Amino acid sequence: MRWTIEDTPERAAFREQVRGWLRENLPAGWADAIESGDADKLDQARKSWDFFGWSRTIGMSGYGAPLWPKEYGGLSGEPWMQNITREELARYRLPTVGLNILGVGLAGPTLIAHGNEEQKKRYLQKILTSEEVWCQLFSEPGSGSDLASAGARATRSNGEYIINGQKVWTSIAQMSHFGMLLARTDPDVPKHDGLSYFIVDMKSPGVDIRPLKQITGSSEFNEVYFNDVRIPAENLVGVEGDGWRVARTTLMNERVALSGLSLDSAAFAGGTRKDPWALFVDSIPNREDGRVRQFIAKSYVEKEVKEITQFRANMARMSGAQPGPEGGVTKVYNAEFNKWRSNGIMNANGPAAVAWDHGDSDSENRAHAFLRARANSIEGGTSEILRTQMGERILGLPREPEVDKGIPWKEIKRS
Amino acid sequence: MRWTIEDTPERAAFREQVRGWLRENLPAGWADAIESGDADKLDQARKSWDFFGWSRTIGMSGYGAPLWPKEYGGLSGEPWMQNITREELARYRLPTVGLNILGVGLAGPTLIAHGNEEQKKRYLQKILTSEEVWCQLFSEPGSGSDLASAGARATRSNGEYIINGQKVWTSIAQMSHFGMLLARTDPDVPKHDGLSYFIVDMKSPGVDIRPLKQITGSSEFNEVYFNDVRIPAENLVGVEGDGWRVARTTLMNERVALSGLSLDSAAFAGGTRKDPWALFVDSIPNREDGRVRQFIAKSYVEKEVKEITQFRANMARMSGAQPGPEGGVTKVYNAEFNKWRSNGIMNANGPAAVAWDHGDSDSENRAHAFLRARANSIEGGTSEILRTQMGERILGLPREPEVDKGIPWKEIKRS
Amino acid sequence: MSTFGFTEEQNELRSTAARFLEEKSSSADVRRLMETSEGFDEATWKQIADLGWTGMAIPEEYGGVGFGFVELTVLMEEMGKKLFCAPYFSSVILATNAILNAGTEDQKKELLPGIADGTTRAALAFVEPSGKWEVDSAEVTANGGKISGTKSYVVDGATANLLIVSAKSGNGISLYVVDPDAEGVTRTALQTLDMTRKQAKIEFNNTPAKLLGEEGAGTAALQKTLEQAACLLSAEMVGGAQACLDASTTYAKERYQFGRPIGSFQAIKHKCANMLMEVEMARSAAYYAGWAAAEDPEELSLAASLAKAYCSDAFFHAAAENIQIHGGIGFTWEHDAHLYFRRAKSDEIYLGDATYHRELVAQKLGV
């Protein structure tokens, strides 16, 4: 995809400003290595790379979140500024965000939209610098697609909330300082009305984090148990009972993140040596076979249309559109495409794809990618749930009869 | 598929009996032509073929419907007898049923199950001989998938019912003597409870039959309008208000018919010259291309598994199983397969598939088959409705909430 | 999603086109014209010429409006939505680009003004009864200013008043300008699955033909012409697919079964969602192709095959689902679902189907 849009003079000026800032603030040799395309030089520069230092630097610069208000570490900028900073960071093969993907991507926008002044002051700047890392505590074993049926209890008592219950599918819980917690403050009202949204200190007594092993064999996620965990009342975001509305801001931003609109970390990992497409083609044997060629070409076509669509969505975003349900379109497409493609790579490699020498990392990675892809259509909203949302929110199709509508949460049938 | 089951002695004897009857009753030269495999002889025999005469002959013999009671023209036989007669008829490239596919396949079983003694005596034998041809009057413009919501009214008055309304998708309405009519006798009760099932004389005043042109350009079906059509009360099948239960017998038998379990007419049409598979392969150019070979081979595989499954189901039927919801499995499979395959044939033929010389009947037939196939997943129950039934009736999955449950028919929302 | 990448002027063109086509290309219009042998309405054709559509991408020095492929993308998408019956794809897209790509300056000045003002309706005869889309598969021969042989699948070939024909001589493939009324020309209308777009077989028997541009330069010029046409046919397919999605969505909201709109059932809702997804992706591919045709000559070839591959499948799928969602009514002649379905199949196959273009993608990527 070579579609580019010429900068207006205003945008060109901003781009120059970002670029100038980058050249000044990057580790020695980095800008050089990129601009000259010298992979060895970049490897050298990477060796002396201080990830935490960089996170602080960009976090303080405002370029990490141009849309955020100036007083909380952003630039109070326009949507197009975000695109330009991302493009420039990608050009220099740098991640926009450090460790704190969920903090910057989800917690920040949620606090900006629904937090009070104290909360914004307390948390936002440290999110940007990755000094305080955040995780998300929404899903529960019994509440997956139906997030609003979450049952973790938050009971108010003497200016505190006491939390009991279990969350699951929590990434980077161990490394996190704070969590975005959705918990039930009132079980006697319909499910959407009895939820509240909290900031929880992950180091609080009673927070028990257990790695959850997935089908890949790795433990990318955790289960988090809450046993009488105390949260001060000032950590309530928005008002009690209004947690679902707050959570939806988080979810919309999550969908955008998962729809592939901010894949800059891939660019960072990719390095300058070989682009991902060339790596993909190299991984396929028998490329002279017409059937294999169809697979390769279809992969290209699907990848391209996805990227072009993301580009179009990004451009729309530049004109100021808020993330809406159409993030679901690319999210579902991405998921189904990635499952299809990773499976095709396996078949193309025949028996070598399913049995390999111990320590053969190419084969391990291929198998891992194949297994990992299955989660793409589950995490962050199943493809089925998102298709329903696309049908209802974009196409305006009527909803299904809701059997739990208007029923107190505690009386809703559950497994 | 070469799977065969050896006959038990009892079955072998019956087979011999059928074969002997056929040899005696077939037109001159026919049995010879088949047994010698001489296509020209068969063509000769066909020229002097008296279709109506044959319908009468087989209809009187009992072999047309071995399962039907003897007193109504059948053999009071076992299910395996039906399989054997069908196999032998197919072997001699003869249709089991004459014109009266719906009469023998649907009306007969329904009357046997739900008709009274007078009705059975009056109608069954003439169904078998095709002297009286039947059609089905269930679907309406506003009631397709939801057949039980049919709105054609039947009002009782002086020992008669007066019918008003419209039916649609009626095959061979013009040629039919009688119709199986589902009509609403009570709009004030829930939809399933207010239906009744009638035998309607298609020559009655007020029956207006209009051919319905389909996307193929031909008019295989009709719309049938009823304007104050009078039906004597003795033509009610079962009791008033119990029509849905009666109709379900018809529908189950319809699904079996459409699932490809009785494709004997294809064998009849096919002749001895070339089998359908060879004709299919011949219709595909570029057979050396690996991608085209995949299409051909997949067509073979899918056709075979379908036929083997039908064979298994037939064998199960021989042990006496009644047609149940599993007919839907092969019906859906058939429909999706036929759509997929007829589309693939088009692509394989490139521009010649979409533009051809006037009068080029091969191309016309290919295009017609392609268009006609789209109805396969609609007629006799859409693939969506049948998947729901498979899920609920075979797998025992729970039903969806029914918003029209228990509501008087007249108050149900409709388009 | 938004229709990114268009100027206000282009958006205005889209609105005008939509309004015009709403009025002039109703279902009744389409059905009336598809039953005629010429397949279009002279008066409407005159009107779109007056609107500048027939000269939209023809440079001003050749009598055109001087816009480009992005404007053609807009028009083709809108025409595709309404199955507009006119020799637009044949004359304004295929033949015009062949002349622009192959013709000499003088020939452009001679031939293009007529196309721009609508008086010339040209057709491009490049494929033959073999049905091969490769431009160098031409077997029609050119010799001493005469051509002989048979072309087929010529869009609007029976009604065009100017023919551009590919033929081979000792120097390879060249394009020729042929008067359809010249001696030795026999035109036979074909029966088409898509009745809204006519095709013809054309036999040449020692027919006088004027070389268009240089002898032997036909392969490159024709190749580029077909790539440009693939981009624009993709836009037409996006319009058609969108129309199917719109029809399905509307029907799914209106049609009640089991006491509720069928669009409230997941089976139907998810079909519509998948259509939406594919239509959006197809739109991306077609807009990108239109942009490449206009702005990026190096990218044109790949973008054209990419768009043709994706949009062919997406439109066919949308048209097929549209019938299924409509159920029985979608299977009637009176409902428009089959007209889109026929167009989808025809567009899918024309210029090569998705399988064909994926192989081209692989080649163009050097796989």
Next chain:
Amino acid sequence: MSTFGFTEEQNELRSTAARFLEEKSSSADVRRLMETSEGFDEATWKQIADLGWTGMAIPEEYGGVGFGFVELTVLMEEMGKKLFCAPYFSSVILATNAILNAGTEDQKKELLPGIADGTTRAALAFVEPSGKWEVDSAEVTANGGKISGTKSYVVDGATANLLIVSAKSGNGISLYVVDPDAEGVTRTALQTLDMTRKQAKIEFNNTPAKLLGEEGAGTAALQKTLEQAACLLSAEMVGGAQACLDASTTYAKERYQFGRPIGSFQAIKHKCANMLMEVEMARSAAYYAGWAAAEDPEELSLAASLAKAYCSDAFFHAAAENIQIHGGIGFTWEHDAHLYFRRAKSDEIYLGDATYHRELVAQKLGV
């Protein structure tokens, strides 16, 4: 649908097998064994030998029970349902049939009784690091009673106490009997996606090898062996697919979201219905293949490819949908969904995937 075509004795065998496996091949058993390097339980292996399973299709004169492929079909289907961890496919299916197809009378008498009574666990080494399934692609060489070269993807190759190896000499491909403890044999366990079925790479360096049957007759014997194995692997896949369908259906009834069981939503219900349809079709293919292996030598080859093509896709699809229907829980290590998914991918690829077998179908049909 019914399980047509089995005798009462065969149905009884199925019930016994199901009961035995229910007890001996629980999820906990499978998980325990898959973490071991040998991958099976000696005691259980002894028990199935006592039940006659290891000699099920070995003629009585060679120490077996004397049944045939239909009985093996039944057992493989039931084992597939429970992911039974044992060298059954390797020893009782692959190696046994290689010996039956290639061996001399004396060799059968020598080698088969040990397999039948379970003391011999044989493995068939026929594919090499190239990963080609064609039997004549062997590059391991045989010369003067010694073989050299590398085999790979040998099921249970690291634990077998008898190896049957294909190798080429001047007279073509032959099969050889090799003692895994002989000199020059190096066995290396491979890491496998499907941890419930082990594979190994085996290097031979001037290893003594006894010719099995006639020299040069290996191609035909091996071909037939792989066709028989494809039939039975298809039966295993049907069992696996059925287990996935069962798990999905059960979960869809039990799991509530939005106040109702997820199986009441069409999105889930229709997925289950599609799985049911494909499982039924796969069952037809596998039973037919089992019948052909038992009864119709002329049909075996085509039936084997037909079944392998269909069942490979059906099992993979069922295993993938099973994860999706289970949502997050289906993506955990603790849930068995991934064990079936891994098996499905491995079975799909082993002996050639659906694409490979469809090409064979085309060849066998003379297309």
